Amino acid sequence: MPADGAFDGEGEVVQALLRMVDGLLSEVRPLRNDQHSNLPAPLLSAVAQAGLFGITIPERYGGSGLTLGAAAACVRAIAEVDRSLATTLGLHLGLGTRGLVLFGAPTLADRYLPDLAEGRRIAAFAATEPEAGSDLGALRTRAERWGDGWCLDGQKIYVTNGGWAGLLTVAAVETTGSPPALFVLEPSSPGVLIGREERKLGLRASSTVPISLEGVLVDSAARLAAPVGALPILEQVLSAGRTLLGAGCCGAAATALRLARAHADQRRQFGRPLIGLEVVGREIALFEALAAAADALLAVTCVFAEEPPALARRSAALKVYSSEVAWAIADGAIQIHGGLGVMEDTGLPLLLRDLRVARIFEGANDVLLTRLGAAALTSPVEEAAPYALLRGAVDELKSAHGARAFLRHGALHRLGRLWVIAEAGAALERAVQEARGSATAGHVQIFQAWARGQVLRTQEELVAMEVVEGVLGTKVGRGVPS
Amino acid sequence: MQEPQSVQKVILEIVAELSTSRPQQIKDTDRLREDLGLDSVSSMEMLSMLAERLDLDVSLEEAMQVNTVGEVIALSERRLGKA
Numbered sequence A: 001m002p003a004d005g006a007f008d009g010e011g012e013v014v015q016a017l018l019r020m021v022d023g024l025l026s027e028v029r030p031l032r033n034d035q036h037s038n039l040p041a042p043l044l045s046a047v048a049q050a051g052l053f054g055i056t057i058p059e060r061y062g063g064s065g066l067t068l069g070a071a072a073a074c075v076r077a078i079a080e081v082d083r084s085l086a087t088t089l090g091l092h093l094g095l096g097t098r099g100l101v102l103f104g105a106p107t108l109a110d111r112y113l114p115d116l117a118e119g120r121r122i123a124a125f126a127a128t129e130p131e132a133g134s135d136l137g138a139l140r141t142r143a144e145r146w147g148d149g150w151c152l153d154g155q156k157i158y159v160t161n162g163g164w165a166g167l168l169t170v171a172a173v174e175t176t177g178s179p180p181a182l183f184v185l186e187p188s189s190p191g192v193l194i195g196r197e198e199r200k201l202g203l204r205a206s207s208t209v210p211i212s213l214e215g216v217l218v219d220s221a222a223r224l225a226a227p228v229g230a231l232p233i234l235e236q237v238l239s240a241g242r243t244l245l246g247a248g249c250c251g252a253a254a255t256a257l258r259l260a261r262a263h264a265d266q267r268r269q270f271g272r273p274l275i276g277l278e279v280v281g282r283e284i285a286l287f288e289a290l291a292a293a294a295d296a297l298l299a300v301t302c303v304f305a306e307e308p309p310a311l312a313r314r315s316a317a318l319k320v321y322s323s324e325v326a327w328a329i330a331d332g333a334i335q336i337h338g339g340l341g342v343m344e345d346t347g348l349p350l351l352l353r354d355l356r357v358a359r360i361f362e363g364a365n366d367v368l369l370t371r372l373g374a375a376a377l378t379s380p381v382e383e384a385a386p387y388a389l390l391r392g393a394v395d396e397l398k399s400a401h402g403a404r405a406f407l408r409h410g411a412l413h414r415l416g417r418l419w420v421i422a423e424a425g426a427a428l429e430r431a432v433q434e435a436r437g438s439a440t441a442g443h444v445q446i447f448q449a450w451a452r453g454q455v456l457r458t459q460e461e462l463v464a465m466e467v468v469e470g471v472l473g474t475k476v477g478r479g480v481p482s
Numbered sequence B: 001m002q003e004p005q006s007v008q009k010v011i012l013e014i015v016a017e018l019s020t021s022r023p024q025q026i027k028d029t030d031r032l033r034e035d036l037g038l039d040s041v042s043s044m045e046m047l048s049m050l051a052e053r054l055d056l057d058v059s060l061e062e063a064m065q066v067n068t069v070g071e072v073i074a075l076s077e078r079r080l081g082k083a
């Protein structure tokens, strides 16, 4: 990540951290970890010894007390090499500990944060259930009053870090339909059953397990609470998680781009290097612009780390944009490698497999896009030039459907996409103006040309949608996902 | 055309669907955001569902000015020519 960007005042510390990460990564063997579906214990110990599990934990608990931007820089660097390790660390720093750091009662923080900072405990976060994935309003895990504390019952699935976790943050509801609350508990508590490791397409060396909770008793301090009037706690925790997931995607995109570029420079066909073929040269130039915009958006997102509503919006846009761009570049890198691209030793198949889930977890991209599209209808759209097309599309939708526009989920989804592109474009322009990172004026021009193409495609999709609606009968949705 | 009684019923049902309150707990003076916990997107969505179910023409700007359950009812009745 543009190490000079998001964390003014932390620049040197972050540079030192990144040098340490670099040293550590020279020992990492991602293909072997993938084959063994495990991260070796000495590697996790080395990460702990380097203090990486404590980057964002306040200094008084033994952490480094750095910002989300610093954590993002580390996760990004690690994801360049091993996405499973990046996911393990990112989950710990984001979803796993953010709630406790921001809203934990002092007794709870004293009890757990020192161990979490030192990596003696790794944190996991359990919201998803068999019947509640994208729709977290449907959570069934119940927290019932039990003496002074709470009793938790329910089933959780797909818990990252669950197999080696030393602390769980669990989402549960107190009465049917009430907003989820977060509870912190130890996996060794009576009634917590950790299931078998899942076998996955990618991120195989990370841990993903189901967890069931049967009459798990926790004391009253275990419930994390955001102050009245603040953005809901779940939303705040997810914002941090999405920022770090976005950072990981930026790192993965950088690796795919580096491999594509190196191969295109070196491989010769038709009497010249592949990069000299117009189609390949253009593709790589586009990938460079898209990746520069992802890094710029990551930097902008981290600037809003302490402003929950702004972070919620930016982190959702970052998560969607970076996961899509990383996927496109990894796929493109394989294409540019030709047959060699599907050979495991290049690391590209692993990269692609690892990246697939990024468009699904921590809020499926379609869900986030619909949500962003709905937000675009109610929020003032910014003045900067990249937002012009979004403003136009918002006005069109409003005048065609008035308040009923909120029921046109297909259109909201496309509006969300325009918003994401606008956010990335604005971030890229800002990075160039402020001479931050490696973004150039050329990247801006290429990005703008690409964005125009995307907008035309979106407009055509909207027309096509009308046709489909004509065939299926007008479909209006309800329940814009939260 | 809907009777005012049923308009109110539809409104309370929709509000209850989107918030965590039961229809009988909802009062006219309840504020959509502060009292019923609807965020700006879900309070707008509520008005769109209302417009759809009662076949009302409500502009987004009008909808955004509504703050309480009573104002939702008044706006709907105005649009239905009841007030």
Ligand SMILES: Cc1cc2nc3c(=O)[nH]c(=O)nc-3n(C[C@H](O)[C@H](O)[C@H](O)COP(=O)(O)OP(=O)(O)OC[C@H]3O[C@@H](n4cnc5c(N)ncnc54)[C@H](O)[C@@H]3O)c2cc1C
Pocket: A091, A125, A126, A127, A128, A132, A133, A134, A135, A157, A158, A159, A160, A161, A200, A203, A208, A357, A360, A361, A362, A363, A364, A365, A366, A367, A370, A480, A481
């Ligand atoms: C490897 C892995 C690790 C994970 N780690 C964690 C973790 O640590 N903690 C945790 O709590 N969860 C975790 N998850 C769960 C993850 O966040 C969910 O899988 C994700 O939120 C989607 O939920 P779902 O799988 O139930 O899909 P569903 O909700 O069933 O959705 C399926 C698809 O339907 C579409 N869709 C659904 N709703 C909408 C909508 N409103 N608009 C448009 N399209 C829609 C989307 O394309 C979506 O991908 C993990 C998942 C995986 C695979």
